[in-house]
Amino acid sequence: MNPIANLELETASHPEALTRTVIEPITRVEGHGKVTLLMDEQNHVKQARLHIVEFRGFEKFIQGRPYWEAPVMVQRLCGICPVSHHLAAAKAIDTFVGARQLTPTAEKLRRLMHCGQTLQSHALHFFHLASPDLLFGFGADVATRNIIGVIQAHPALAVQGVKLRKYGQEVIRVLAGKRVHGILAIPGGVNKTLSREDREYLLKDIDQMVTWSQDAVGIVGKLFTDNQTEFERFGSFRSNFLSLTTSKGDFELYDGGLRARDDKGQDIFDHVNYAHYLRYLHEEVKSWSYMKFPFIVSLGNDEGWYRVGPLARINNARFMGTPLAEEARKAFMAMGKGEPIHATLAYHWARMIEMLYAAEAIRDLLQDPDILGTDLMTQGERATEGVGVIEAPRGTLIHHYKIDEHDAIVKANLIVATTHNNTAMNAAVREVAAHYLDGKVLTEGLLNHIEVAIRAYDPCLSCATQALGRMPLHVELWDAEGQLVDRLVKGADGTLSDELG
Amino acid sequence: MTHTFFLDDQEIPFREGQSVLQAALSAGHYIPHLCWRPQLEPHSSCRLCTVIINGRPFSSCTQPAMKDQKVDCDTPELQALRKAVLQMIFVEGNHYCPSCEESGSCRLQAMAYHLGLQDNRFPQQFPIRERDNSHPDVNMDRDRCIRCETCVRASRDLDGKNVFGIHGRGIKSKLAVNAPSGLLKDTDVSAEDQAVALCPTGCLTVKRVGFKVPIGQRIYDKESISAMALKEFQAEEAAHG
Numbered sequence: 001m002n003p004i005a006n007l008e009l010e011t012a013s014h015p016e017a018l019t020r021t022v023i024e025p026i027t028r029v030e031g032h033g034k035v036t037l038l039m040d041e042q043n044h045v046k047q048a049r050l051h052i053v054e055f056r057g058f059e060k061f062i063q064g065r066p067y068w069e070a071p072v073m074v075q076r077l078c079g080i081c082p083v084s085h086h087l088a089a090a091k092a093i094d095t096f097v098g099a100r101q102l103t104p105t106a107e108k109l110r111r112l113m114h115c116g117q118t119l120q121s122h123a124l125h126f127f128h129l130a131s132p133d134l135l136f137g138f139g140a141d142v143a144t145r146n147i148i149g150v151i152q153a154h155p156a157l158a159v160q161g162v163k164l165r166k167y168g169q170e171v172i173r174v175l176a177g178k179r180v181h182g183i184l185a186i187p188g189g190v191n192k193t194l195s196r197e198d199r200e201y202l203l204k205d206i207d208q209m210v211t212w213s214q215d216a217v218g219i220v221g222k223l224f225t226d227n228q229t230e231f232e233r234f235g236s237f238r239s240n241f242l243s244l245t246t247s248k249g250d251f252e253l254y255d256g257g258l259r260a261r262d263d264k265g266q267d268i269f270d271h272v273n274y275a276h277y278l279r280y281l282h283e284e285v286k287s288w289s290y291m292k293f294p295f296i297v298s299l300g301n302d303e304g305w306y307r308v309g310p311l312a313r314i315n316n317a318r319f320m321g322t323p324l325a326e327e328a329r330k331a332f333m334a335m336g337k338g339e340p341i342h343a344t345l346a347y348h349w350a351r352m353i354e355m356l357y358a359a360e361a362i363r364d365l366l367q368d369p370d371i372l373g374t375d376l377m378t379q380g381e382r383a384t385e386g387v388g389v390i391e392a393p394r395g396t397l398i399h400h401y402k403i404d405e406h407d408a409i410v411k412a413n414l415i416v417a418t419t420h421n422n423t424a425m426n427a428a429v430r431e432v433a434a435h436y437l438d439g440k441v442l443t444e445g446l447l448n449h450i451e452v453a454i455r456a457y458d459p460c461l462s463c464a465t466q467a468l469g470r471m472p473l474h475v476e477l478w479d480a481e482g483q484l485v486d487r488l489v490k491g492a493d494g495t496l497s498d499e500l501g
Numbered sequence: 502m503t504h505t506f507f508l509d510d511q512e513i514p515f516r517e518g519q520s521v522l523q524a525a526l527s528a529g530h531y532i533p534h535l536c537w538r539p540q541l542e543p544h545s546s547c548r549l550c551t552v553i554i555n556g557r558p559f560s561s562c563t564q565p566a567m568k569d570q571k572v573d574c575d576t577p578e579l580q581a582l583r584k585a586v587l588q589m590i591f592v593e594g595n596h597y598c599p600s601c602e603e604s605g606s607c608r609l610q611a612m613a614y615h616l617g618l619q620d621n622r623f624p625q626q627f628p629i630r631e632r633d634n635s636h637p638d639v640n641m642d643r644d645r646c647i648r649c650e651t652c653v654r655a656s657r658d659l660d661g662k663n664v665f666g667i668h669g670r671g672i673k674s675k676l677a678v679n680a681p682s683g684l685l686k687d688t689d690v691s692a693e694d695q696a697v698a699l700c701p702t703g704c705l706t707v708k709r710v711g712f713k714v715p716i717g718q719r720i721y722d723k724e725s726i727s728a729m730a731l732k733e734f735q736a737e738e739a740a741h742g
Contacts, residue, residue: 034596064632064634065600066634066640066708066711068602068709068711068712069600069602069711071712072599072600073599073600076600078600097709176714176716177715177717178716181599183715183716184715186711186712186713187709191712191713191714191715194713299598309690404634406634406635407632407640407708407709408632416565456740
């Protein structure tokens with residue numbers, strides 16, 4: 001049982017009588033979002049919401065396009081993790097050409113690129129976006145609580161962050177031709193071999209990357225243990241977790257079955273073929289956000305919400321396939337004493353363990369003889385519907401397409417990691433608002449506590465708003481005395497109704 | 502007997518019957534062009550190859566080279582005019598290079614790089630154009646058509662099929678196909694046709710081959726459009742004289 005934390009703070013009963021404070025834009029996250037707080041005269045928080053205010057609509061404008069365009073077009077959703085979208089879409093469209101199993105070389109090249117993506121994205125998030133809060137304090141002076149402050153106070157650490165990210169970007173560039181928005185995956189395989197020279201180039205620095213990643217795990221682990229009480233309490237709540245795992249239940253980023261576990265670590269479902277995700281996951285829409293709220297069907301929308309991303313993946317994994325990351329995972333999980341870790345800030349620790357895994361996995365893949373192979377493509381019996389799921393840096397990423405007999409996409413459904421975490425991020429915002437802000441006069445430092453909670457999830461807000469024309473909206477007209485005069489409601493099917501006549 | 506003319510003050514030899522553009526390319530001098538192709542009759546529609554001859558503007562692809570004429574080509578004014586023409590071509594279509602399978606091998610895109618195009622300048626028209634996915638092997642994406650009539654000429658003169666034509670006038674003109682249904686699937690076009698191969702943009706493409714050439718190995722990743730044009734012309738001259 002996981003009732004949504006502080007749900008009473010989602011919607012205040014009399015918003016017209018409350019003072020509104022807006023955090024906009026939320027800084028050091030991807031995309032545009034805002035938080036609204038409604039407080040009464042005694043500064044008690046009555047409503048706290050995370051709103052995603054931008055709108056993208058890729059699900060709509062990919063319709064009519066030939067399917068081989070999908071991995072190239074949809075990666076434009078994001079400049080930070082385009083590789084994740086590229087590969088999730090590619091996995092879906094592999095189905096259209098009947099590529100049930102890629103050649104070993106093609107799969108390993110895709111995995112290598114995905115590890116490069118995970119490494120660079122996690123490095124960016126931890127060092128550039130989150131570390132100012134963790135190193136200087138959540139309420140520290142805003143003039144130093146930023147990446148420039150980190151460079152000045154901790155130059156060696158900052159340089160490591162920049163170089164880790166650069167290395168991940170180089171892995172992507174070597175394979176896809178560009179650091180951002182390159183192309184490697186095509187239906188049924190990849191379009192390029194890895195040359196011996198490029199392999200040697202990447203191998204040259206990989207040991208250093210593994211060492212720095214190990215150091216990063218140590219840094220975040222120490223921050224956590226040094227501030228254990230606050231870090232465990234901050235924006236925390238119990239939840240279910242969703243991720244891919246291997247058939248043995250091990251940690252997996254590129255391919256596997258869906259596993260959902262409850263707050264005590266018991267399976268809700270396991271080894272689910274992700275092509276059947278719609279039987280297990282549904283999405284709810286709410287009038288005040290462009291982002292949908294997914295939930296596990298068997299538990300319903302009140303209790304079926306869950307978290308994805310580094311914390312979910314580490315919580316759900318029986319084992320990690322590289323030795324240093326596995327050692328770090330065991331140390332991390334010991335904190336939970338047999339249960340999953342629920343602390344919101346533990347995401348950072350889990351994220352650095354994953355960065356270490358990615359660095360080790362890159363080293364292993366570069367030394368694998370298959371990686372230099374030339375058998376890149378496969379195909380089989382054509383299909384007209386495909387689902388691709390991958391563990392993007394921020395969590396489980398689902399791409400689902402249908403095509404017609406002329407190879408044109410007729411339907412697309414994208415559920416991105418940030419959407420899975422929508423309920424959780426709102427719960428974290430409410431938890432922080434209730435615990436740290438309630439009854440106080442708001443300051444920039446206090447408001448930053450809200451952003452710290454959101455940043456832990458590393459949300460990619462721009463990726464999360466793709467549906468078009470299905471967004472229910474409420475338009476309300478209030479008079480000067482605070483009386484609701486009229487309310488126009490647009491339903492999920494597009495119908496309009498005037499509720500007050 | 503070989504005559505000469507002057508292109509930007511350089512003496513250029515030419516053979517009887519050569520256009521200014523052909524003579525220039527023959528001598529290793531590039532004049533920007535889109536609709537002219539060495540395999541096809543000149544069309545003079547894109548106007549990028551405009552030069553000033555004895556003080557007056559001409560399309561160099563159709564203007565015969567003549568003895569002692571003075572041709573200005575690489576002047577700031579003409580480059581600015583070419584840029585404006587190219588900007589108009591861009592805003593009249595829907596050219597989304599980031600997800601186009603022809604990106605890196607597209608003449609329109611390569612010309613934009615060649616001329617240093619960095620903005621639209623003119624209001625984007627966002628025309629509504631129909632895609633035609635109906636053919637089993639060939640895609641027709643009219644959003645990317647620049648109405649250069651390369652396919653029209655190639656289908657008629659090289660493929661001997663006469664599949665394509667331009668319907669309508671002015672800005673509303675669009676690529677049409679020779680079938681009562683108006684659909685590509687009801688024509689005798691095939692993926693091997695020169696009409697498809699010579700399309701300068703991603704309007705006519707062979708299905709299911711997009712993005713197979715990696716970034717770095719596409720046509721204009723390796724050579725500029727000017728170097729490629731000279732090579733193509735020399736190859737055509739070697740083959741057909």
